[in-house]
Amino acid sequence: MAYNFDLLxxxxxxxxxxxxxxxxxxxxxxxxxxxxxxxxxxxxxAVLEVLKQRxxxxxxxxxxxxxxxxxxxxxxFGLRHDWSIKSSWITxxxxxxxxxxxxxxxxxxxxxxxxxxxxxxxxxxxVIEGNGRVVAKNSLLIRNGRFEMDYDHLESLFQGxxxxxxxxxxHNPGGxxxxxxxxxxxxxxxxxxxxxxxxxxxxxxLTFPGHTHIPFASVSPELADITVTCLxxxxxxxxxxxxxxxxVTSNTxxxxxxxxxxxxxxxxxxxxxxxxxxxxxxxxxxxxLDEMMAYVKGNLDYALxxxxxxxxxxxxxxxxxxxxLWIDCRGLGLDIAGLKDLMFRQAKVAFSEGSVxxxxxxxxxxxxxxxxxxxxxQAIRQFCDAARKSLQ
Numbered sequence: 001m002a003y004n005f006d007l008l009x010x011x012x013x014x015x016x017x018x019x020x021x022x023x024x025x026x027x028x029x030x031x032x033x034x035x036x037x038x039x040x041x042x043x044x045x046a047v048l049e050v051l052k053q054r055x056x057x058x059x060x061x062x063x064x065x066x067x068x069x070x071x072x073x074x075x076x077f078g079l080r081h082d083w084s085i086k087s088s089w090i091t092x093x094x095x096x097x098x099x100x101x102x103x104x105x106x107x108x109x110x111x112x113x114x115x116x117x118x119x120x121x122x123x124x125x126x127v128i129e130g131n132g133r134v135v136a137k138n139s140l141l142i143r144n145g146r147f148e149m150d151y152d153h154l155e156s157l158f159q160g161x162x163x164x165x166x167x168x169x170x171h172n173p174g175g176x177x178x179x180x181x182x183x184x185x186x187x188x189x190x191x192x193x194x195x196x197x198x199x200x201x202x203x204x205x206l207t208f209p210g211h212t213h214i215p216f217a218s219v220s221p222e223l224a225d226i227t228v229t230c231l232x233x234x235x236x237x238x239x240x241x242x243x244x245x246x247x248v249t250s251n252t253x254x255x256x257x258x259x260x261x262x263x264x265x266x267x268x269x270x271x272x273x274x275x276x277x278x279x280x281x282x283x284x285x286x287x288x289l290d291e292m293m294a295y296v297k298g299n300l301d302y303a304l305x306x307x308x309x310x311x312x313x314x315x316x317x318x319x320x321x322x323x324x325l326w327i328d329c330r331g332l333g334l335d336i337a338g339l340k341d342l343m344f345r346q347a348k349v350a351f352s353e354g355s356v357x358x359x360x361x362x363x364x365x366x367x368x369x370x371x372x373x374x375x376x377x378q379a380i381r382q383f384c385d386a387a388r389k390s391l392q
């Protein structure tokens with residue numbers, strides 16, 4: 001491998017959201033943090049170099065976007081995802097959650113229902129309720145060891161008047177990479193009931209062998225016309241601190257509304273650093289990405305084998321994508337407070353506690369595997385050792 005993902009990069013005392021809140025959030029500076037979804041890997045070297053070059057300019061004035069930035073996005077999704085998009089369909093946004101919130105505000109009515117498929121990334125709830133809308137849960141089903149959609153229940157929500165769906169694809173926290181026929185069946189219902197789809201596809205580049213991400217808007221021109229796709233290079237190349245993302249839609253009416261709202265909020269200006277990092281990552285980061293995902297797959301295989309041998313009471317859902325592992329800990333017989341105590345006080349690890357993803361996540365934990373193998377090994381060993389003691 002060209003890149004060393006075993007390297008232990010010092011993140012303490014760097015204003016790291018993940019590492020520098022351990023005392024505040026978990027009660028101890030010795031707690032290993034495998035929770036919030038950023039990586040403990042260095043970003044691709046080409047990205048580091050272009051950011052140094054931008055910093056060395058010494059003048060950090062207002063910036064503009066270049067055609068080459070948009071071309072990098074178009075080329076990446078054409079080559080990587082077989083999705084032909086146009087630069088005129090792209091609108092920058094500070095982040096995926098900002099995009100979701102704007103979409104809820106623009107494309108649903110106050111007091112209206114917005115559908116989510118729970119358990120799901122917790123800001124989905126925030127952007128709905130914070131905008132004065134109502135969460136309409138279409139809970140996912142667990143069949144054959146993976147999440148599947150409940151289409152009958154979804155149709156009942158559409159029949160009840162819901163006109164907006166927030167789709168998580170690939171799914172966080174469950175790691176499902178939705179297949180084309182699943183998306184087509186979902187899309188048929190959305191077309192039938194005239195539902196707009198906001199598709200969060202930030203994990204689109206993070207798939208394991210045998211699984212291919214299908215952009216929802218690529219399934220058909222009809223679905224593209226009712227869809228806003230929310231995307232970013234940040235999850236792919238470990239750039240979330242740059243606060244940059246983009247939305248893609250071929251529907252000129254939807255795009256016009258988004259552009260106008262962003263301008264009204266003065267969120268439409270280019271950043272000094274972000275566009276260069278994204279362009280370089282897409283143009284020069286493919287090999288880094290492939291090696292990183294192969295390394296994470298090794299972490300996943302280790303975690304699955306260790307749980308199976310040392311703590312079979314815990315049942316992981318084997319992910320098809322993302323660098324997240326969703327584990328069913330209900331066999332440990334602990335409530336929410338008990339799971340937190342097991343993690344933070346006894347095991348000295350911090351995974352994401354499942355109920356924040358919805359009531360369906362109670363008794364589950366989410367583990368971030370995007371860190372050096374030694375950290376994964378230590379964290380899972382400590383968790384399993386503590387859990388075994390609690391079962392005695």
